[in-house]
Amino acid sequence: xxxxxxxxxxxxxxxxxxxxxxxxxxxxxxxxxxxxxxxxxxxxxxxxxxxxxxxxxxxxxxxxxxxxxxxxxxxxxxxxxxxxxxxxxxxxxxxxxxxxxxxxxxxxxxxxxxxxxxxxxxxxxxxxxxxxxxxxxxxxxxxxxxxxxxxxxxxxxxxxxxxxxxxxxxxxxxxxxxxxxxxxxxxxxxxxxxxxxxxxxxxxxxxxxxxxxxxxxxxxxxxxxxxxxxxxxxxxxxxxxxxxxxxxxxxxxxxxxxxxxxxxxxxxxxxxxxxxxxxxxxxxxxxxxxxxxxxxxxxxxxxxxxxxxxxxxxxxxxxxxxxxxxxxxxxxx
Numbered sequence: 001x002x003x004x005x006x007x008x009x010x011x012x013x014x015x016x017x018x019x020x021x022x023x024x025x026x027x028x029x030x031x032x033x034x035x036x037x038x039x040x041x042x043x044x045x046x047x048x049x050x051x052x053x054x055x056x057x058x059x060x061x062x063x064x065x066x067x068x069x070x071x072x073x074x075x076x077x078x079x080x081x082x083x084x085x086x087x088x089x090x091x092x093x094x095x096x097x098x099x100x101x102x103x104x105x106x107x108x109x110x111x112x113x114x115x116x117x118x119x120x121x122x123x124x125x126x127x128x129x130x131x132x133x134x135x136x137x138x139x140x141x142x143x144x145x146x147x148x149x150x151x152x153x154x155x156x157x158x159x160x161x162x163x164x165x166x167x168x169x170x171x172x173x174x175x176x177x178x179x180x181x182x183x184x185x186x187x188x189x190x191x192x193x194x195x196x197x198x199x200x201x202x203x204x205x206x207x208x209x210x211x212x213x214x215x216x217x218x219x220x221x222x223x224x225x226x227x228x229x230x231x232x233x234x235x236x237x238x239x240x241x242x243x244x245x246x247x248x249x250x251x252x253x254x255x256x257x258x259x260x261x262x263x264x265x266x267x268x269x270x271x272x273x274x275x276x277x278x279x280x281x282x283x284x285x286x287x288x289x290x291x292x293x294x295x296x297x298x299x300x301x302x303x304x305x306x307x308x309x310x311x312x313x314x315x316x317x318x319x320x321x322x323x324x325x326x327x328x329x330x331x332x333x
Contacts, residue, residue: 037275041072043099044265047086047107049079049197052169053135053216054102056299057263061132061286068282079197082172083107084115091120095127095268097275103128103266105259109318111172113326122319123312126266127276130283131311133301134260136240137174138217139232140224145211150233150252153212154186163191166212167205169198172331174261175214177322178235180329182214182257192331205229216261217243218300235259242300260318263301264311280308 042065046058055077062073078086087107093099101107108122120126139150147153157164168175171194183190190212195201198215205213206228214235221243223229234240237250237258249257265283267276284305286292296303306314325331 037097037272038069038071040098041074042069042097044073044075044102045086045090045099046075046077046102047079047083047104048077048169049199050077051199052197053218053261053299053301054104054263057132057296057301058102060292060295061265061283064286064289064292065282068286069278079170082111082114082170084111084119084172087111088119090266090268091125093268095270095272097267097271097279099268100129100279101126101266103262103264103315105261105318105322106170106173108266108315109322110174110177110326112319113323114172114332116332122315125269127269127271127308128264128266128312128315129276129280129308130287131262131264131304131306131314132283132287133296133303134262135300136217136234136236136302137178137214137259137261138220138234138243138246140205140213140215140220141230141232142205142208142211143227143230144208145230147232148230149247150249150254153232154188157188157190160189163189164212165191165193165210166214167193167195167201167210168214169201169216170194170196174235174259175216177325177329177331178257178259179212179214180331181325182254184329185254185256216300217246221300236302240300240302242297262314262318276308 044058044062046054048054058075062075066073078089083106087101090099090101112118112122141147145156147156166179168179176192179190179192193210201213204210217234220229220231224231231246233249233252234246235257236248238248287303293303
C-alpha cells in the first residue's frame with residue numbers, strides 16, 4: 001500500500017470491500033459445499049463518530065483485512081453513552097465472527113465503571129483478538145491561557161473565581177477521567193464538558209469557548225505548530241516521537257496521570273477458536289506492514305506487536321485501574 005495520509009483515510013467510505021478470493025467458478029464450483037467462514041461481509045463497529053482514533057484505525061485496517069479474509073469489511077459507527085452503545089451492540093451480537101468491535105479504552109476500560117447498570121463486561125463479554133496501538137492524550141490550552149506548564153495551569157485554575165471548564169471528546173473518554181483525576185489530585189475546581197466527539201470539542205477550544213481540553217495528541221500537533229493551541233504535557237510515561245518537545249506527565253512528577261488510550265479488535269465472547277485465531281493473525285500481519293506502521297505512527301499511535309493473551313491482560317489491567325479512578329473521582333455517565 002502506498003503512502004497513507006489521514007485525509008485519504010477519512011475519504012474512504014464506511015464500507016470498504018475487496019474482491020473475494022474465490023477459487024474456480026462454473027457449475028462445479030456452484031455445486032460445491034458452502035464456503036468456509038467468512039461467507040458474507042463482516043461488520044466492524046466503531047464506538048466513536050468518524051474522524052477519531054478508533055475510526056482512523058478502522059478505515060486503515062478494513063480494506064486490508066478484506067484482502068486477507070477474501071470478504072467485504074463494512075465500518076459501522078455507533079457512538080454514544082461513553083462508547084457503551086457500540087460495545088453493547090457487539091457484546092450482544094452472535095459470536096459467529098461477523099460482528100467485531102474496534103475496542104478502545106473508553107468502551108472497555110472506562111465506561112463499564114461509570115454505567116449505573118452494566119450491560120456488558122469488558123472481559124466476560126468479549127474475546128480480545130488483536131492490539132493495534134495506543135494514542136497518548138495531551139493537555140491542550142487556548143493560547144490566551146497564561147500558563148506554559150502544568151503547574152502554572154494549576155495556579156491559574158486556583159486563581160479563578162469559579163470552576164474552570166475542561167473539554168473532552170465525550171463522557172467516559174480517557175480525557176474525561178484524566179481531567180477528573182488531575183482536578184482531584186491537585187485540589188482544583190474544574191468542570192467537565194463532554195462533547196459528542198473530539199471534532200466539536202476542538203472547534204470550541206480553537207474558538208475560545210473552552211480554554212482547556214484533554215484530547216488525543218495527533219490532531220493537535222499541527223494546531224500547535226500553527227500557534228492555535230499550547231500543548232503542556234502528554235499523558236504517557238515518556239515523550240513520544242511525534243511531539244518530542246512536549247514533556248510527559250511522568251517526567252513532570254504526575255505519574256498518576258499516565259494513561260494509554262489503546263485501540264484493538266475484539267469479538268463477542270464464544271467466537272470459534274479457528275475464527276479468532278485467523279482474525280488475530282490477520283490483524284497482526286497487517287500491523288507489521290511497514291506502510292501500515294508508518295501510517296499509524298503518523299497519526300500519533302505508539303504501536304506494539306502483541307498476542308491475544310497480552311491484549312486481554314492489558315484490557316483487564318486498564319479496567320481495574322480506571323474503575324479505581326472512577327470511584328475516587330465520582331465520575332459518572
